Amino acid sequence: MELSITRRSILQNATAAGALAAAGNTAIQNIANAQPSDGEIYWLLVRRQFIFPESAVPMNCANLCPTFQAVAEKVTALSRIVDYDVSLNNRAQFNDTLKDSRARISAQIGAAPDEVALVRNTSEANSVITNGLDFRAGDEVVVWEQNWPAPIRWPGSNLMHGGLVGHG
Structure with a gap:
């Protein structure tokens, strides 16, 4: 099965991520509903989702990149819930959310739920x-063809010692 994953498809399917689904942010929904013909309006809607200053232009080069403001706010709120009560009983309330998020994301990318790992960002995943x-x-190990190659070729990387890397 050939998958075509674009920035637009990720945003259009962003509700697959538990944090975005829970955030209920109207602006993110506006981005998801924007049409390709909207051009600059679409990118203006995207830009408004981040808190970095207008004078900044983050260029991601396998470093951390900014998070949507709604997602950052939701992560902060959920972290406070866990920080307030770190007991197993309290943390158990997130089990269904995690299971549902994995199921939605796995369906979107054509994988089994137990093959999906949810991490904070691409750098952490790499x-x-x-x-x-x-x-x-x-x-x-299959990596996206546009992935920055240094983590794969970095001296000492476990991938340098026996793993075969293919581009998907």
Whole structure:
């Protein structure tokens, strides 16, 4: 099955992510509903979702990139709930949200829910893959063709020692 994942499709399906679904942010919904013919209006709506100053233009180069303001606010609110009461009973309230989020995302990308790992950002995901997994000869890691290659080729990376990298 050939998947075509674009920035627009990610935004249009952003409700698959539990945090965005819970955020209920009208501006994010406006972005998801914007049409390609809207041109600059679409990108203005996207830009307004971030809190960095108008004079800034973040360029992501496998570093951390800014988060949508609504997502950051929701993460902060949920973190406060856990910080207030770190008990297992309190944290259990998030189990269904996590399960539902994995199911929605896995359906969107054509994977099984147990094959989906939810992490804070791409940098963390790259780090887990390149440094946290014990690869053996014959293992295969598929990365997006536009992914910055340094985490894969970095000297000492576990991928340099037996993992086969393919681009999807």
